[in-house]
Amino acid sequence: MKTWPKITGFAAALAVVFGAAYGVGSLAGSGDAGTRAGTQAASEVGTAESGGADEAAVEVPEGLQVSAHGYSIDLKTPRIERGRTTDIRFAILDAKGRPVTDYTVEQEKELHLILASRDLTVYRHLHPTRSGDGTWRMPVNLPTAGDYRLFADFAPAAGDGESLTLGTDLAVAGRYEPQPLPKQEPTSEVDGYRVTLRGDLGAGSARELTFEVSKDGKQVTDLQPYLGAYGHLVALRAGDLAYLHVHPNSEAGDPGTKPGPTVSFTATAPSAHGYRLFLDFKHEGKVRTADFTVRADLAGDTAEAEDEPAQESGSPEHDEHG
Template sequence: MNNALKITAFAAALAATFGTAYGVGRGVDPLVGAEDRPAGQHGGHGGGEEGGAVRAADGTPGGLQVSEGGYTLDLETPTVEAGARSRIRFAVKDGSGRKVTAYQREHGKELHFILASTDLTQYRHLHPVRAADGTWSTPVDLPEAGGYRVFADFTPAGADAENLTLGADLAVSGTYRPAALPAPRAVAEVDGYRVTLDGGLRAGRAGELKPSISRDGRPVTDLEPYLGAYGHLVALRSGDLAYLHVHPNEGGPGPVVSFTATAPTAGAYRLFLDFKHEGKVRTAAFTVQVGQASQDGGEHKESGERKESGAGEAAGHAH
């Protein structure tokens, strides 16, 4: 059988929609309570409950809903073509259908825009520009066809506003070649840099992730601030792309960037680490297998699975 399939925009949209629906339909376990979360982990890029994963008011992890809290992500460009330079346009609308034009700035930006393929092999951390009418736009060049998910991470203006992460499906037309989730490995290579991941995620409990960055066998000790931090980490759950964004703990500027995070459930997660050195932002990617928590508060891994860490390769980062 030929594994390459020709994907039309309509078929890719169906694949993205039903793929996400299947993940949501499997059910989502409750996240750890706010009182159990450590300092240093935040929902979104700076809002939400301190120490918690990005999540909706009903406990659903962030990014699984297109609407929440009276706001809706309106993806005006639901399809693009693989391998072609395209421009994605979108807006955040309030409960009256008006485009939002006022946001709180978090880490130097009003809104952070993440894009990932449903098989988690493609990733982009984009920086869209907002027009006066509230329409956001960003160029993008995606090499692979298939279903994608976009995430808008933002906090509306207002003293009582909460951080939100809304998600929507994007279809990329072209020749689609299904890809399996990369296997767990503890090392990622990107642009001559070697990133080694120590520590691990835990289901329902805080865990520390400690990526260490080196180049040519030497530790990188002069990482540069990027959006107000020495590193940014996004984790997406395989199957439904539940979104978990964490911030680094105190420390820096390298070679280790420490993060504290709590996985909502057991399962496979894809981690994307952004770091800046010598004026350029690079992204290292890992696959992490999170084991099921045991009754005594520990953790056990499923048969045939490794408890820790990542399959490493470069992932896209655009400005």
């Protein structure tokens, strides 16, 4: 995961054409101007046999590329069936097409795997296991059919210490009924916990997001460390699923850092658009995920978006973390 101070995956400028979005509605917006952040240098996609890819002048957000900086993700199970537990298998290849077997541990793991449905109603944060030949494996059971995006977040030991996020598509067979983007709300309910979001995303400007965790009407003041911190946040842009990964403003063990009830992050959105936020937190030995729909605006306007139908099933479906 990104380790530079307080803001991760939100740095350079970008210009990108959005992919198709399902149910983005008024939250998606049409603006895409201003400073772009959360980018990594673009590489034209090439084959392993060709020795990697040539660097392009344009920079794009993380997670939109299958190849970047001489590394590629090779998904060996590009299609699975809905509702059936299947091992997802993939490898990270270097510029010569060789599987990478040496990684830098970041946030207690060599690699973090994120799975999200294209309509952003299913989300998984997983930690697969790696075999000696460099193949990563993780059993998954996805509840709905459709198009998914798989993100691998890692730092190769042979690199310059910077972590990368590569993405590739996963098809889940079965009848597909895309859902609308869940309605924007300031609170999220999960397993009896209520998480309240304060703050907003600004396109091209750093802003603080603070999450307060409570249970049964009482503030939770004994959160447990998860991946070295009291919270872990992933943001995905509706439409193309650009991947924005931030760290908390302080980590577990830092002087003055309390285990709740709040955990805060500083983040910069790459464009004015709709986003989904997924906050992982650990309490009483279990990791839970609170989800939010937000909109980033160039002017930092926090006004509520126009009313739109909420997803019938309520909050997006989550799974236990690997």
